[in-house]
Amino acid sequence: MLALKNWDINLRSREKKTLRSFLLLYAFLTLLILAFVAFLYYGLERDLMLQNQRETLSNLTNEQITRLKALHINFEKEQTYPRDERFNSAIYDSSLKQIFSTLNTKKVNLYEDIYLKNNHIYFIxxxxxxxxxxRYIVLEVPEPRVWDKKVFRKLLGYGALIFMVLVIIGYFLLNLLLRPMRDTIVLLDRFIKDTTHELNTPVNAILSNIEMIDTQTLDENLLKKIRRITIASKTISNLYDDLTYLILSHQILSQDVQVDLKTLIEERIEYFSLLFESKKIELSVNLEEGIFLTIDHKKMAKLIDNILSNAIKYNKIGGTIHISLTKHSIEIKDSGRGIEKSKINQVFERYSRFDRSVGGFGIGLNIVASIAKEYDLQVKIDSILGEGTTVRISW
Amino acid sequence: MVRITFFFIFLAISVFARTGVYQKNCIPCHEDMAVKIDKFFYRYLLKYSSEMEVKNAMSKYLKNPKAENSILVDGLINRFGVKKKTTLSDEQLQEALDTYWEQYKVFDKLK
Incomplete structure (x- = not known):
């Protein structure tokens, strides 16, 4: 259930990207539909308003026509176009040519019956x-005040309400979409947890028994075999530690102390010495004295262990590893097979593995990243395929 | 002497003014009619609206005058009768109609 609580942390960036895309698309579609409905509603309201104006405008037009008739009869004597302060008007002949106009606009759509444009109602x-x-007479009156503000207010209110409801539905939809993904993560976490429990006892038994063996009395051949067993057990033990950290990391309380990094790194080199030997790796070390960091000792050891074990695991037989400690950084450089440039950003993701020829769960660098994040350390990985990888932890 | 001068000036104006097809072929007859020529124009305008349609209707009537396609009301037709068919060519007729239109059109006259 741990995974459920922290599923958002556990989701990989690619899945997050999918989720983001889904949410964006969903919001976009929702807004598009809402905008369409709003557009239709606005059109209906506008038509309703125009219908209400129609009778008044028709009466005004008839008044104007009467005046035009009088003008037509007395055109020799009087040539002043009849004007009215309640409206502007224009007349057009049957070829749609303008005869006279007092309108604010030059373009009038004579094929319409009544329409709204630039805050004016045009009645034809x-x-x-x-x-x-x-043949055609056009009347222009200003649109009634605030009718559209009322409509916009209504639209905004209902639009926001519907959008909110749709967002809530979207949230449930998203949960539905995520369920199989979360189930898989829960399943994997539970599997690791169960496996870890089963590993603990036998590994401890092996390691403690090996420690009890008096190596002085053993012959060379047997000593070699014991060493191999030790390496194998330590590998399992490391894995066990990683898995435990992964499963229980959220419950482990950090106990921050001043850690002497030189001593710690030397300790870890000593711990891995058998592995170095077995792969004939040439180790060069350059550690400055007196560098301290306030950090949980176990977590710092875990961080170094993971980087070191990767440097060994992916190194070639007879390769090199260089470890340097300066005032603001630790650098571990190996001569391994390197990581493809396009995949460097994914190495910190849990369960991501690019090389299946060596063992592992793909959790090491995920642990490194989570510890680094906790203590605000920067992890930088530079890698050239076929030449090696440099991991730099700086603070 | 003054009278003679005036007479000649009047004659000159009359002759010059009546150089166009419209002045020569339309005005003389219409001048003597009870219904003035501009009344005909506004009747056409009332019925046909645009320049093209007014001119077409006039041209059609002048080429083939009949009581049915006259613009005048029946009473007037009965009183004055239908005019004779035009003797003008199409071009001349068109010119006369153009002059007629220009003289009485509403465009640019309204204030």
Whole structure:
């Protein structure tokens, strides 16, 4: 259940990316649908408003037509176009040519009946008798005040409400989508936890029994075999430690003390000495004295162990490892097979392994990253394929 | 002497003014009619609206005048009768109609 509590931490970056894409797409689609509905609703409201205006406008148009008729009859004497302060108007002949206009706009869509443009309502009517040659008359009145503000307020309110409901539905949908992924992680964590429990007792029994053997009395051949057993057991023991850390890391309380890094690194080199020997790795060390770090001793040891064990594991027989300790960093450089550039960013992900020829669960660097994160240490990996890898921990 | 001068000036104006097809072929008859020529124009405008349609309708009537396609109301037709068919060529007729349109059109006259 630990994994469930921390599933968001455990999700790999690729899965997170998928989730982000899903959420973005979902939000985008939701907004698109909402915008479409809002557009339709706005159109309906606008049509309703125009319908309400239609009767008034029709009456005004008739008044204007009466004036045009009078003008037509007396055109020789009077040539002033009738104006009204309640509206602007224009007349067009049957070839849609403008005869006269007091409108604010030059472009009028004479094929429409009534429409809204630039905060004005345009009402178009066809004359029965073409006074002054006018077949179409257009009336322009300002749109009624605040009608659209009311609509926008309504739209915004309902839109936000519906969006929120859809977001909640999206959240449940996302959970549904994530369930198989989380189940897999839970399954894997539980499997490791169970395996770990089963490993603990036999490994401890082997290691403590080896320690009890008096190596002085053994002949060369047997000593070699015992050493091999020791290496193998330590490897298992390391793995056990890693797995325990992984499973219980959230429950382990850090006990930060001043750690002398030189002593610690030497200790860890000593611990891995048999492994170095077995792979005939040439070790060069350059450690500055008196460098201290306030950190949990076990965690720092785990961090170094993981980097060191990787440097050994992926090294070639007779390769080299160089360890240096300076005031602000530890650098471990190996002559191993290296990591592809495109995959360097993924090495810290749990269960990611790029080389299946050697053992492991792909959790080592994940542990390194989590410890580094806890103590605000920077981990930088430089690698050239076929030449080696340099891991640098700086603070 | 003054009278003679005025007479000649008047004659000159009349002759010069009536150089166009419209002035020569339309005005003389219409001048004597009870219904003035501009009334015909506004009747056409009332029925046909655009320049093209007005001119087409006039041209059609002038080429083939009939009581049915006259713009005048029945009473007037009965009183004055239908005019004779035009003797003008298409080009001349068109020119006359153009002049007529220019003289009485509403465009640019409204204030």
């Amino acid at each position: 009517k066809e004359l029965e008798s073409y006074y002054l040659g006018a």
